[in-house]
Amino acid sequence: MASDRQTHFASVSFRRKALACSPEGCLPVSVTAPRQFVLPEKPKAPPSVRVVPARPIRALMSNPCETVGVGRTCRSILAASIAAGYRADLVTARFDGEVPPGLVVRDGRPRFVRHLPFGRRIADGLLHRRYLETVGEGDIAYLWPSVPVSVYERLARRGVTIVTESVNTRMAVAKPLLDAAYDALGLPPAHGITDLRIAIQNLRQILCSAIFAPSPAAEHAFAGTPVASRVIPTSYGTWVPATLPDRPVRVPGAPVTFVFVGSVCVRKGAHLLLEAWRRPPPGARLRLLGAVEPAIRSCFADVLDGETVSAVGFSNDVAQELLRADVAVLPSLEEGDPISTYEAAAHGLPVLASAAGAGRIGAETGALEIVDPSDIAAFRDRLAAYAADEDLRRARGAVARVAALGYDWSRVGPDRFDKLFAFLGR
Secondary structure, rough: OOHHHHHEEEEEEOOOOOEEOOEEEEEEEEOOOOOOOOOOOOOOOOOOOHHHHHHEEEEEEEOOOOOOOOHHHHHHHHHHHHHHOEEEEEEEEOOOOOOOOEEEEEOOHHHHHOOOOOOOHHHHHHHHHHHHHOEEEEEEEOOOOOOHHHHHHHHHHOEEEEEEEEEOOOHHHHHHHHHHHHHHHOOOOOOOOOHHHHHHHHHHHHOOOOEEEOHHHHHOOOOOOOOHHHEEEOOEEOOOOEOOOOOEEEEEEEEOOEEEOEEEOOOOOOOHHHHHOOOOOOEEEEEEEOOOOOOHHHHHHHOOOOOOOOEEOOOOHHHHHHHHHHEEEEEOOOOOOHHHHHHHHOOOOOOEEEEEHHHHHHHHHOOOEEOOOOHHHHHHHHHHHHHHHHHHHHHHHHHHHHHHHHEEEHHHHHHHHHHHHHOOOO
């Protein structure tokens, strides 16, 4: 990764204070006072560091660009890149919420068409035709998941540079991993990955000029493939809050809250977390923010219905949930680069995660604690350690917060295109 995002950490005294160093310089962080952090002013990159090419980036998202999930990731990358000087626009089925400054959004699906027989198919065809008409010679075609192979093929025949995001681990690698997990639970696989989907994904990637791999897991999944040399290591991120409100003083005897953000499913290791939670840490509770997969419900109904677990479903205000929590946990089996990890770190929470759940920030900074969640006894011990030690929670939360500063979208958004144009210019 770029050197301006390297983060070095001084030794941490869990009893009194942590001294952490960010790319902007050393920041003293108290681990006993209420958590209040101020985001340092971001340094401007000198012209010699970023020479923005004139080639525009034409993004296509066939599905609606929503304010959550992949849609939020897409708009954040484009907004940050435009603010850094890149030219970019987006064609999508629907754009929810406010359009970021400078981003031109084109909706290629006439509304009346959706109500006709085969309306979805007709609307998709119109959407893709409009996109193909916007892509000119020298443009970058930036294709997000769900774009059909036919669009890739037409662009490739024209010699257009095609770039895509590996938002999850390659299906060919993820499928056997998930198959084994469902088998261990005695259940048929419910991940939805088929040989046909794998073949289609492989064909899309063969037609790409470059592929963004946002985490070490996503990156390593391409090893030994025909496209391995086209992979560009990147990361995802979050909009880091400039300040955090003071957390309320803990009432003596109040439970320590562990929060899990995401679909409560096998892919995200929910079965491993709930197995460990059969013997919960004393004085701890677990909040699950996401829909519960039927397979998880069938195997862990007793845990989910226990008094120390709250499965609250999807939340529209994750930030408030994070501010009320004490520890974030994400024992995923496979990921692209989980946004929830960056959000938790940005809100000053210590993060206990698998290697996949820790993502790029965990691999690069050492700011998150990485565990092997399949070792249930060891996983349970670390949950108990965080539940029992407030100084540990505050210290690790402070370190995670400082590390998150290097993964603000304003940096990691345009960084991928800096790398792309360096890659294309080799």
